[in-house]
Amino acid sequence: MELFYLIVFGGLAVIVATMELSKNNKDRINTSSAFNSFKNNYLLVYSLMMGIFLFSSSSHFCHIICKCLSSIVLDLEFMMLNQIWGPYVYYLYTTYGFGKGDIGQLFIAGFGSSMLFGTIVGSLADKHGRKRASVTYCITYILSCITKHSPQYRILMVGRILGGIATSLLFSAFESWLVAEHNKRGFEQQWLSITFSKAIFLGNGLVAILAGLFGNLLVGTLAMGPVAPFDAASIFLAIGMAIILSSWTENYGDSSESKDLMTQFRGAAVAIASDEKIALLGAIQSLFEGSMYTFVFLWTPALSPNGEDIPHGFIFSIFMLSSMLGSSLASRLLARASIKVESYMQIVFVISSASLLLPVITSFLVAPSKERGGSITFAGCIQLLGFCVFEACVGLFWPSIMKMRSQYIPEEARSTIMNFFRIPLNIFVCIVLYNVDAFPITVMFGMCSGFLFIASMLQRRLFGVSERSRQDKVRELEAEPLNI
Secondary structure, three states: OOHHHHHHHHHHHHHHHHHHHOOOHHHOOOOOHHHHHHHHHHHHHHHHHHHHHHHHHOOOOHHHHHHHHOOOOOOHHHHHHHHHHHHHHHHHHHHOOOOHHHHHHHHHHHHHHHHHHHHHHHHHHHHHOHHHHHHHHHHHHHHHHHHOOOOOHHHHHHHHHHHHHHHHHHOOHHHHHHHHHHHHOOOOHHHHHHHHHHHHHHHHHHHHHHHHHHHHHHHHHOOOOOOHHHHHHHHHHHHHHHHHHHHOOOOOOOOOOOOOHHHHHHHHHHHHHHOHHHHHHHHHHHHHHHHHHHHHHHHHHHHOOOOOOOOHHHHHHHHHHHHHHHHHHHHHHHOOOOOOHHHHHHHHHHHHHHHHHHHHHHHHHOOOOOOOOOOOOHHHHHHHHHHHHHHHHHHHHHHHHHHHHHHHOOHHHHHHHHHHHHHHHHHHHHHHHHOOOOOOHHHHHHHHHHHHHHHHHHHHHHHHHHHHHHHHHHHHHHHHHHHO
16 A cells, blocks of 8 residues: 555544544533433444444445456446445445446435435424434334345335435434433533534544444455345344334424424425525535535546546545544534634635635646556645545534534424425435536536535625624523513
């Protein structure tokens, strides 16, 4: 392995370890033992769920599958699809004899399912309970994993649809349960930021790396076949479900029997339309996540435009370390009451926009190599460092957006509104997947950079609106004694 990758990985590991070990009292929030027990229970469940999700459907060790499939397909579309849905899914479908067209339809079905059914399952979670919705996620994803044993296209399509529904539940029900339960137990609002930052640090960072190593062990070392990761995921899902059933209590949004799904949809839509802060938050989230998923499509062809031999799995680990760095920094920022999340996120979006503009800049400043194969180029090295900066911004984004959602989204429709936010994201990803060969990579990176810059402008607007709302509330409180 080239020295460059080892230096980047080692440098990031040292920085992350230093940041975590050097936290002082200003970077920490004093909490109660009851909260610590509650937090650790949630982190265990979240890490299992998110680790399983990344383990069975993310690109952990793509270099193994790229080598396995190098004689089958080497074009841009494969690399993009491979990076978002991962080596195990793509490889499994090819072993069943399906071509890129059929596999592409399966991938789009997952996003389409999440888009169509997301708001429905979100509303059901608000009405019938977030704990039940979390258990439903486990059952639905287990069923999705079981379908991977069948080579029949219809059954695999059912599995993708189930996976899309499960994704909607994963990204709404768990967070909704956490926020409601946190408030129900009377914990301080600022303590939520601890749980958010730790969840991203562990579930989206450390556990993702460990899960990738475990997947590599099953598929590569033990040669148990491409279905093995999904069987292992089912086992861990069952463990997580047992923890939820035995230790979680139920909470609801609006459980009124008089409200049907359409009434809940209208209520959520009215909340978004009537509160500018919620609308801005949804737009910001869609712009960032859309850029993030597009980046997942593009980083492999960007770093190896001429088929350069790059260690995909090791680079993915570098990205996860970068994300952990960002979440560690977020925990410090969120721990300080004097620093407002709406303020520093403006800077985060500007930096992330600049980092994804690097491939466009290097295409003009660095002459492209015409040699096939070989190691990563100088332009690739610069881009990799920029991508690490973007991943650090991703690590900052998740706990910060969770914090803002906990502040602005009304409790009675939290899951419904959160899945409303995912509708434009899923539409965008489906369009990109369908037109994956239509635009050059530099154009797509430029588009993502523009989206992120727009997100920074919207974040600036959100900061101004939220400040005015705070000032209005202060004036109302100051005026109350005069009205008595």
